[in-house]
Amino acid sequence: MADTPPFGPAHGFGLYIHWPYCTRICPYCDFNVYAAKDRDNAPLNAALLSDLGRHADLLAGHPDLGSVYLGGGTPSLMAPADITALIDLAEQRFGLAPEAEITLEANPVDISRASLDSWKTAGVTRLSLGIQSLEDEALTFLGRDHDAAMAKRSVAEALSVFDNVSIDLIYARPGQPEDRWKSELTEALSLGAPHLSLYELTIEERTAFGQRARRGDLVPMGDDDQADLYELTQEICEAHGLPAYEVSNHAASKPYQSRHNLTYWRGGDWIGIGPGAHGRLTVDGQRIATHAAARPADYQLAAQNSLDAKSLTTLSTLDNTRELLALGLRSDEGFDLERVARIIGRHVDTSALKTFSENGLVRQNGQTISLTQDGRLLADRITAELSP
Structure with a gap:
């Protein structure tokens, strides 16, 4: 891993x-x-x-x-x-x-x-x-x-x-x-x-x-x-x-x-095509965000041009960490603490994690953190408090 x-x-x-x-x-x-x-x-x-x-x-x-x-x-x-x-x-x-x-x-x-x-x-x-x-x-x-x-x-x-x-x-x-x-x-x-x-x-x-x-x-x-x-x-x-x-x-x-x-929930890559579509791509080790033009006419015009990674939005380590937490917590697979630490360079707030665990809102299996059924009702709040 x-x-x-x-x-x-x-x-x-x-x-x-x-x-x-x-x-x-x-x-x-x-x-x-x-x-x-x-x-x-x-x-x-x-x-x-x-x-x-x-x-x-x-x-x-x-x-x-x-x-x-x-x-x-x-x-x-x-x-x-x-x-x-x-x-x-x-x-x-x-x-x-x-x-x-x-x-x-x-x-x-x-x-x-x-x-x-x-x-x-x-x-x-x-x-x-x-x-x-x-x-x-x-x-x-x-x-x-x-x-x-x-x-x-x-x-x-x-x-x-x-x-x-x-x-x-x-x-x-x-x-x-x-x-x-x-x-x-x-x-x-x-x-x-x-x-x-x-x-x-x-x-x-x-x-x-x-x-x-x-x-x-x-x-x-x-x-x-x-x-x-x-x-x-x-x-x-x-x-x-x-x-x-x-x-x-x-x-x-x-x-x-x-x-x-x-x-999406595992932090993989996906291409987004079509008017208004979002994508997440990894190019030369950098996480890139794409967002196509929303209006069909504008999209059709833009699709004629080549894609250059330098002209796209490179996500920061903070963006990547918060996204991985937010999406990872949606599924019962949860997120890996070490994975998050490798992106941001430090671990999530362990005191908040301990409090959520004691209140029956999250479960920990080794390095994997996931939400309980009660925790899913508070997914946004838990994500916000665990995010750096």
Whole structure:
């Protein structure tokens, strides 16, 4: 372990592709997304291929990709041929590791046997379905364009083609009773997907929900009630054989844990292409942050230029340390004390660590520190107090 760099591709190497278009913008969404309308996607597709190529030129020494993640936005709106072209170029320029995980985010309305078969032929190995709820009233509130029946049908159809399927659900909605969430989550678990991503509703300022909250038309659920629902969520998922391996993610077993997200949490490298995409790259031993232009037109223009590491943002040792702590504590793998010390040149605050341990918020196994279930409720505070 001492010979392994404290960050970089030795801890994982992935490719994130951001497709920014959606048929409608959900009122809770704070991502970099735009209405699809009748856009000509050819310029964006060309820019994505160009951007991938210029990253390959910059990262000649990197290993094969362990994961590719097509997110958004709604990448299931992409033409299958365009998905195929991106995966093929990734394999040509970087190589794909054996059993590489290739995820496509999809909405229930885009699921059909034909689309599923085309995605599998393109090389997709994992689907992430934006179900969000199994209650029609909640789906209307969340601005979704499917109903509960379609949501359940899409899961069944996806599982008939893909073994590895993840479901996204949003809970802690305003006024949501515990018994209703228990029933909804139990039904979701019964659908048979081996991975669930369960997110508490967050009201972001720039969203339609944020505007409604400022007017007083929407009252977010209180922190204590959210904490109660979080604890209930852990109990139900554990009882059904899908324990949390990260604050918001649950898997039936290790093979179904998101390999791509583990790269983030482990401090690996990932390429970020597409409008607004972020990346973390290691070049000549330095940790580099990339952030693509947000507007599609600006992104398409920038993708025509070559990448020069000198023009990108080099992260400081303090930035790297804080990021490793924040991301490492999200998963049950935790972070390695020696790894952190190698970056910053000193150990984390041992007195704070001792206090958190005595209060049952963190656990220590040798040099590895991870959060307990109670600690996950205070993840941001614990990270802040342990960070240098």
